[in-house]
Amino acid sequence: MLTNLSRNFIESFILPLMQQDKVTFSLQSRDMQGLLEGLNQHHFDLILTNHNVEVGQQEPLWRSELLSRQPIEIVAPATATSGGAFPHGFGDVPWVLPAKGSEIRSAFNVLCARHQYEPVIKAQTDDMAMLRLLARDSGAYSVLPAVVVRDEIAQGKLKVLQSIPGAFEHFYAVTLARKALPKHIRRLIDAARS
Structure with missing residues (x-):
């Protein structure tokens, strides 16, 4: 693997x-x-x-x-609120993201460029297990398939805010x-x- x-x-x-x-x-x-x-x-x-x-x-x-094929989702702490479709309501929230060059990061970069949104990137990693932990424990928003954090979603620690249109892993x-x-x-x- x-x-x-x-x-x-x-x-x-x-x-x-x-x-x-x-x-x-x-x-x-x-x-x-x-x-x-x-x-x-x-x-x-x-x-x-x-x-x-x-x-x-x-x-x-x-x-x-x-x-x-799993949709790429914007995932946030369970207490997060979103003001609607991206980028409304995302303001200056911190982000933990997959490393540059990954399919997921590229999809997020395209979304940000389309909406002229500059994310505040706190961390980036090429390891999905590490990204899962950072998303769970940092209070930051992340971008990944929901399957990666399905346990955290089921436990009410994280929630999916929205999918990135047309983006899949x-x-x-x-x-x-x-x-x-x-x-x-x-x-x-x-x-x-x-």
């Missing part, structure tokens, strides 16, 4: 494996290059990522399947193009896609 992938998404994906008596598995976090090398060397059957693997070759090495399963998948992995991918 990619190091910055939502742990809540990963848990939802692998939970069916936990319920199968004869299946054991190993989870490893690496950067994209390390994951693709491990897949190519047959150390992994599958990698989970939020980046589509570009093929660009006559005979592709990888098969990338879209598992899920995509979750992919990447496998070797020429390798047959074990049946339990194929079922896992099919279940996640439905």
